Amino acid sequence: MKIVPVDPEIRARPSFQALRRAWPEIVFHDAISNANWGRLYGERPEFQFALVEDGEVRAEGNSIPVAGMPDTWREALGTGFDAAKPDRLCALAILVDPDHQRRGLSRLMLEHMRGLGRERGWELVAPVRPSLKHLYPLTPIERYAEWRREDGLLFDPWLRAHERLGAEILGIAQDSLVSEGSVPQFEQWCGLELPESGSYVVPGALVLVEIDRERDRGVYREPNVWMRHAFPGSAGGDN
16 A cells, blocks of 8 residues: 555546545536646645555545635635645645445545645645535534534544544534536536526535526535644644
């Protein structure tokens, strides 16, 4: 098992392309993401990495240097390429093959991403997508992010993984990712018929999907939880 750069050969492997299964289809239709994601591999290749085991890609990590604290995930991706003097690293994604989850691979990937920031004197900030929030789509994320287990640790496994590595919660990123499209597109992305205007619980979605049939539009506004991994002497701070 080793961590390698995401080069064109890695990206062409079926096991790499299959990582997309780790997230619901609805999150892959943010316009800013679709316009900029491919640039990560050509313009910021040193911050994109994959975990390979027995020739198969088990996980991918994506991040981008930014200057100042972004408000949302999509802002980090949309403005990070213009950061002339970055002062922190922003996590964008860690995807683990669903067939190889619960093996501690996400922690390995997060530790590597932390190292990319630390070795440059930067903190790591992460707009975290809570892994169990989709089971509680009606609960405001502000409350969900504060839930704790009896042992005092955060309730959500992915938030807890960050916490165990020393990260602190900074706040909530509303509209961190925004997917918009026609009603037929949303029916395809959600795998559901959406026969009337209104709010829908969709498998995998962290919050409700909004459908307006009269305008033939759907929108999904996903919130994230900002967490910060600070290191001794790292740049960044609260600004």
